[in-house]
Amino acid sequence: MRLVIARCSVDYAGRLAAHLPEANRLIMVKADGCVAIHADGGAYKPLNWMNAPNTITETLDTEPPQWVITNPKQETLTITLHEVVSDSAHELGDDPGLQKDGVEAHLQELLAASPHAIEHGLTLVRREYPTAIGPIDLVCRDPDNTVVAIEVKRRGEIDGVEQLARYIERLELDSSLGTIRGVFVAQSIKPQAKVLAESRGFTWVEVDYDTLRGMAPDDLRLF
Amino acid sequence: MRLVIARCSVDYAGRLAAHLPEANRLIMVKADGCVAIHADGGAYKPLNWMNAPNTITETLDTEPPQWVITNPKQETLTITLHEVVSDSAHELGDDPGLQKDGVEAHLQELLAASPHAIEHGLTLVRREYPTAIGPIDLVCRDPDNTVVAIEVKRRGEIDGVEQLARYIERLELDSSLGTIRGVFVAQSIKPQAKVLAESRGFTWVEVDYDTLRGMAPDDLRLF
DNA sequence: TGGTGGATTTCGATC
DNA sequence: GATCGAAGTCCACCA
Numbered sequence: 010m011r012l013v014i015a016r017c018s019v020d021y022a023g024r025l026a027a028h029l030p031e032a033n034r035l036i037m038v039k040a041d042g043c044v045a046i047h048a049d050g051g052a053y054k055p056l057n058w059m060n061a062p063n064t065i066t067e068t069l070d071t072e073p074p075q076w077v078i079t080n081p082k083q084e085t086l087t088i089t090l091h092e093v094v095s096d097s098a099h100e101l102g103d104d105p106g107l108q109k110d111g112v113e114a115h116l117q118e119l120l121a122a123s124p125h126a127i128e129h130g131l132t133l134v135r136r137e138y139p140t141a142i143g144p145i146d147l148v149c150r151d152p153d154n155t156v157v158a159i160e161v162k163r164r165g166e167i168d169g170v171e172q173l174a175r176y177i178e179r180l181e182l183d184s185s186l187g188t189i190r191g192v193f194v195a196q197s198i199k200p201q202a203k204v205l206a207e208s209r210g211f212t213w214v215e216v217d218y219d220t221l222r223g224m225a226p227d228d229l230r231l232f
Numbered sequence: 233m234r235l236v237i238a239r240c241s242v243d244y245a246g247r248l249a250a251h252l253p254e255a256n257r258l259i260m261v262k263a264d265g266c267v268a269i270h271a272d273g274g275a276y277k278p279l280n281w282m283n284a285p286n287t288i289t290e291t292l293d294t295e296p297p298q299w300v301i302t303n304p305k306q307e308t309l310t311i312t313l314h315e316v317v318s319d320s321a322h323e324l325g326d327d328p329g330l331q332k333d334g335v336e337a338h339l340q341e342l343l344a345a346s347p348h349a350i351e352h353g354l355t356l357v358r359r360e361y362p363t364a365i366g367p368i369d370l371v372c373r374d375p376d377n378t379v380v381a382i383e384v385k386r387r388g389e390i391d392g393v394e395q396l397a398r399y400i401e402r403l404e405l406d407s408s409l410g411t412i413r414g415v416f417v418a419q420s421i422k423p424q425a426k427v428l429a430e431s432r433g434f435t436w437v438e439v440d441y442d443t444l445r446g447m448a449p450d451d452l453r454l455f
Numbered sequence: 456t457g458g459t460g461g462a463t464t465t466c467g468a469t470c
Numbered sequence: 471g472a473t474c475g476a477a478g479t480c481c482a483c484c485a
Binding site: 010012024025026027028029033034035037039040041043047048049050051052053054055056057058060061094095097100101102103104105106107108109110141142143168175182 | 235
Binding site: 023027057060201 | 479
């Protein structure tokens, strides 16, 4: 990884056009060739960047020197270096990568293993049930054999309810499954989303991730 | 901006739980206190981060030394420094900020100037036509004098179709404009969004930004 | 390889 | 401060 601190100006031409006036910034060049230009604030997002794969051309003989970075899509990032304050490089090696726990996929897995936690007597028909407009997180049947479509979100907001509505609409078009019930499940659901779910005729359930993780599927079958 | 190259391991506990095994990485601390941990690859997104505002506590007397970063939402990022390779700081000062050109607003302007590019014979009634749930990008009339509501997106996805549907629903409530047609316009539209648009009775149009920019309004009036 | 949906999305405008 | 929508979104998964 190469780190350059420089007074620079930057131009990007590609999916849009963007310009950065002259100022002091960090230019980060990673081992895979990707380049990011950071100001001294503003979260982690760089002001400008170019992802790998790309080609970096340094024109050191011109004044001021420039870097021209081009990718196969013909996007270009041009960095004009008015003054280089610092220029260093370090070999970091490969990264073992990030281990995550607690994202939506985990929640969906746990609920697929334990549909009882959503509603008494539910049995799983399919995870990621395919429709023309995208997969439904969980499709179950209740004790009356009614089809229940379930949308799982980490955070329950209005667009999740809309998504569920679209899926059910599509399910009813695609097949003759009879009346289909909708259940909106999330770790926490915003009041507006609860209201919308109810007005759409859906039920909603807030589930606790840690509790769910603590429950073995067998425990749930006892209910 | 402080830049630390170190062999470190990292734990994040907050909206989810995440762990980074020991490896060499860049730790970037910006002037506003935000912290980002970068590997030597993988675009511009850091492996782990903590945005401002937060509190950074360095425990240098323990072995190994740790940084504990906490924010008001009680999320914590813990960095364990097994070996510091480099530690430097630079004063960058404020950044004048990024100037952009070619975003959705520009597309909307061009289409407002050349509604013919969307559909033969359209004439503009208003841009940003106000409704109770937000403004409609473009409202036009076709040669039959039918009102045409147009949603403009840079990229056409399902959400945009839903947005158009809500607007038209609202238009029909608010006034007696007769039947209202919907047109979904974007530089590229995803297949699922096309399906949904058609099932809602809307038409959709893909437009090219550069072609549109090259067209003078007068050229279009000739059609 | 391209499409689709989630994200510790981030970021800005608007209310 | 909350909400809503855009983003050069990035990213992983899956066809």
